[in-house]
Amino acid sequence: MKVVVCVKQIPDPADPGELDPETKTLKRDVKLILDESDSYGVEMALQLVDDAGDGEVHLVSMVPKNEVSGLRTALAMGAASATLISDECLSGSDALGTAKVLAKAIAAQEPDLVLSGTESSDGYTGTVPAQIAELLGLPSVTFAKEISIEGSTAKVKRQTEAGYDDVECPLPAVVSVTAGVVEPRYPSFKGIMAAKNKPVEELTVEALGLDPANVGWAGSRQDIIDIAAAPVREAGEIIEDEGDAHERIVAFLDELKVL
Amino acid sequence: MxxxxxxxxxxxxxxxxxxxxxxxxxxxxxxxxxxxxxxxxxxxxxxxxxxxxxxxxxxxxxxxxxxxxxxxxxxxxxxxxxxxxxxxxxxxxxxxxxxxxxxxxxxxxxxxxxxxxxxxxxxxxxxxxxxxxxxxxxxxxxxxxxxxxxxxxxxxxxxxxxxxxxxxxxxxxxxxxxxxxxxxxGAKITDSFAEETEGPRLDEAAIVVSGGRGMGEKDAFSMIEDLAKILGAAPGATRAIVDSGWVPYSYQVGQTGKVVKPTVYIASGISGATQHLVGMKGSKNIIAINKDSEAPIFAVADLGIIGDVHKVMPKLIEALNNR
Known part of the structure; x- marks a missing residue:
C-alpha cells in the first residue's frame, strides 16, 4: 500500500514570526519545522503501512525556498521518500493554490491513500484536503479520528459536532487526520541518520506542469487591504491566593448576578 | 447600498x-x-x-x-x-x-x-x-x-x-x-454516534468552566464538572487535555474546537495558548486560576487568581454549595 502524506513546514509556533508590511506575506527567514498537526498524519500512515504488511509512505510538501528541515523530521520518523516543490513563486499561496500544487505532486505518486492534517497550525484554513480530493476526483473523509483499511475500503471514524460518524470510503481517497488521535513517534537516532540519505525529489512549479501565475500570491487573487493589531482587553484585577481567593471569585460572580 | x-x-x-x-x-x-x-x-x-x-x-x-x-x-x-x-x-x-x-x-x-x-x-x-x-x-x-x-x-x-x-x-x-x-x-456514512451530554451546550451556555493541563491529572477534571453543575454551566477543555484523552473532543474550546462567548468563562489550570485564546477571548467576563503568574491567560482575565487550582477550586465549590 502506498500512502502519500501532505506535510507543511512552518515557522516554530513558539516564534511565529510576523507579516512583512511590504509584501504582506509571512516573513519566512526562520528555520522551518514539521507542523505538529501533520505529525499525526505521518504517524497514522506509518501505522497503516505496518498493518498492511507492505508498502511505503511518501511525503509531499511545498516551500518557497527549498527548506527541508521539517521534511527530514518526517523522514526520520519512517517515511521512505519525499517530493518537495520548491519555488519562490509559491510565496503567498492561498489554500486553493496550495492544493493545486500538492494535487499535481500527489497524482504522480499514484497512491492508494492520501493523508493530511485537518488544518495547518499557522494558516488553519482547513480546506486543502477537500480541495486536493476535488482536484484529483477522489472521495474524501475529513476530520478522521480512526482509520482502518479493509481491502480497498477505508473505514473511518469521522469527528462530528455531536460525536462521530462511521464512514466507509473506497480507495484511493483523501483522509484528513485530527490532532491527538495517535501518538507521533519520536525519530530514533538511527532514523535521523537514515533520513539524511532518503530521496527528496525537488521540483519547480513549472516542472509540475503548472503556471506560476496560478499559484502563490498572484494565484490567490486576494488583496490584503489592512493589517491592524486586534483590540486588547483591558487589564483585569490579578490577585495572589492567600487561602481566600475563592471568596473574591464568589463576590465577582455575585456582581455579575449570575448566581 | x-x-x-x-x-x-x-x-x-x-x-x-x-x-x-x-x-x-x-x-x-x-x-x-x-x-x-x-x-x-x-x-x-x-x-x-x-x-x-x-x-x-x-x-x-x-x-x-x-x-x-x-x-x-x-x-x-x-x-x-x-x-x-x-x-x-x-x-x-x-x-x-x-x-x-x-x-x-x-x-x-x-x-x-x-x-x-x-x-x-x-x-x-x-x-x-x-x-x-x-x-x-x-x-x-x-x-x-x-x-x-x-x-x-x-x-x-x-x-x-x-x-x-x-x-x-x-x-x-x-x-x-x-x-x-x-x-x-464515494464516502458514505454508515452509522452516527452522539456523545452523552448533560446541561447546557458548550457554545450556548451563559457560563463555561474549562480545565487545562494545569489540573494535573485526569481525575482532577471532576472538579470542573462539579463546579459546572453548581453554576448551571457547561464544562470545557483545552486541546492539550482533549488530545491526552481526559475528555472527548466535544469539550474542546479553541481554534480547532468550539468558539464560546459566555457571560462568564472560568479558566482553571489553563495557561492560555493562542490556540485556546481565540476560542474564548470574546467572553464577556473571564476568571482565570493558574499558579504561574506569567501565564498568558492573565492578560485576558478580568479576575486573575495566582494560585493552585487544587486549593482554590475545592473551596470555591464548597462556598457555592453552602449558599
Whole structure:
C-alpha cells in the first residue's frame, strides 16, 4: 500500500514570526519545522503501512525556498521518500493554490491513500484536503479520528459536532487526520541518520506542469487591504491566593448576578 | 447600498438550523437585498426558521442517503450554476465547520474561486465584500478582499455575528438536484454516534468552566464538572487535555474546537495558548486560576487568581454549595 502524506513546514509556533508590511506575506527567514498537526498524519500512515504488511509512505510538501528541515523530521520518523516543490513563486499561496500544487505532486505518486492534517497550525484554513480530493476526483473523509483499511475500503471514524460518524470510503481517497488521535513517534537516532540519505525529489512549479501565475500570491487573487493589531482587553484585577481567593471569585460572580 | 444577493450554506442540528447558519444569515441580510440558502436534507423542515431569519428561498438536496455533504452540495451548486439555473450571487458564505469547509473546498475547485477563511467580520467597501481574519492567535486582524470576478467564497467562524429572528415569511423551498458524483462521492456514512451530554451546550451556555493541563491529572477534571453543575454551566477543555484523552473532543474550546462567548468563562489550570485564546477571548467576563503568574491567560482575565487550582477550586465549590 502506498500512502502519500501532505506535510507543511512552518515557522516554530513558539516564534511565529510576523507579516512583512511590504509584501504582506509571512516573513519566512526562520528555520522551518514539521507542523505538529501533520505529525499525526505521518504517524497514522506509518501505522497503516505496518498493518498492511507492505508498502511505503511518501511525503509531499511545498516551500518557497527549498527548506527541508521539517521534511527530514518526517523522514526520520519512517517515511521512505519525499517530493518537495520548491519555488519562490509559491510565496503567498492561498489554500486553493496550495492544493493545486500538492494535487499535481500527489497524482504522480499514484497512491492508494492520501493523508493530511485537518488544518495547518499557522494558516488553519482547513480546506486543502477537500480541495486536493476535488482536484484529483477522489472521495474524501475529513476530520478522521480512526482509520482502518479493509481491502480497498477505508473505514473511518469521522469527528462530528455531536460525536462521530462511521464512514466507509473506497480507495484511493483523501483522509484528513485530527490532532491527538495517535501518538507521533519520536525519530530514533538511527532514523535521523537514515533520513539524511532518503530521496527528496525537488521540483519547480513549472516542472509540475503548472503556471506560476496560478499559484502563490498572484494565484490567490486576494488583496490584503489592512493589517491592524486586534483590540486588547483591558487589564483585569490579578490577585495572589492567600487561602481566600475563592471568596473574591464568589463576590465577582455575585456582581455579575449570575448566581 | 447593499449587494443584490448572497448565498448561505445552512446546516441542520437535530430538528433546528445550526446556530452558525443563523448567525451568517443575520449578517448576509444586513449586507444584501436577497439571501438564499443551500442545504442538504429536507428544506421543508427548516423553511419556517430560515424564513424567520431572513432567507427567501431554500434550495435543498433532500436525503443524501449517507453521502457526505462536501461533494454532494458543492456538485449540486456548481451544476446549477453551469446549467444557468442560478444567477451568480455576490458571495457564498459558509460556516467554519467540518462540512462547511468540505463544501467550500470542493466548490472552490469547481468554480476555480479562492476562499477567504476564518472570517470574523464582513463589511462592504463600495460594492466589494471585505473579510476580517485574525492571525497570530488573534493578536492581529487582517482585512482581505477578492480581486477576481469569481464568486466570493467566505468561511465564517462561529459566534462572529449574532443570530436574529426578523419575522420573515416562510422561505420558498426548491429542489437542489445532486448530479452523479462519480468517485468523488464515494464516502458514505454508515452509522452516527452522539456523545452523552448533560446541561447546557458548550457554545450556548451563559457560563463555561474549562480545565487545562494545569489540573494535573485526569481525575482532577471532576472538579470542573462539579463546579459546572453548581453554576448551571457547561464544562470545557483545552486541546492539550482533549488530545491526552481526559475528555472527548466535544469539550474542546479553541481554534480547532468550539468558539464560546459566555457571560462568564472560568479558566482553571489553563495557561492560555493562542490556540485556546481565540476560542474564548470574546467572553464577556473571564476568571482565570493558574499558579504561574506569567501565564498568558492573565492578560485576558478580568479576575486573575495566582494560585493552585487544587486549593482554590475545592473551596470555591464548597462556598457555592453552602449558599
Amino acid at each position: 447593499g449587494l443584490d444577493k448572497i448565498w448561505v450554506f445552512a446546516e441542520a442540528q437535530g430538528d433546528s438550523v445550526a446556530s452558525i447558519s443563523l448567525e451568517i444569515l443575520a449578517k448576509a441580510r444586513e449586507i444584501a437585498d436577497t439571501v438564499e440558502v443551500f442545504m442538504s436534507g429536507d428544506g421543508d423542515d427548516h423553511a419556517e426558521e430560515l424564513g424567520d431569519h431572513g432567507a427567501t428561498t431554500v434550495y435543498a438536496t433532500g436525503d443524501l442517503d449517507g453521502s457526505l455533504q462536501g461533494s454532494a452540495v458543492a456538485s449540486a451548486v456548481a451544476a446549477g450554476i453551469d446549467s444557468g439555473d442560478f444567477d451568480l450571487p455576490d458571495a457564498f458564505i459558509l460556516g467554519t465547520t467540518q462540512d462547511g469547509r468540505d463544501v467550500a473546498g470542493r466548490l472552490s475547485v469547481k468554480l476555480d474561486a479562492p476562499v477567504i477563511t476564518n472570517v470574523v467580520d464582513l463589511e462592504l467597501d463600495g460594492d466589494a465584500l471585505v473579510g476580517t481574519e485574525p492571525v497570530f492567535g488573534g493578536s492581529t486582524n487582517v482585512k482581505t478582499r477578492f480581486t477576481s470576478d469569481k464568486v466570493a467564497i467566505f468561511l465564517v467562524r462561529p459566534k462572529s455575528f449574532e443570530a436574529e429572528s426578523v419575522g420573515g415569511a416562510e422561505a420558498d423551498v426548491e429542489d437542489l438536484d445532486v448530479p452523479d458524483l462519480g468517485a468523488a462521492g
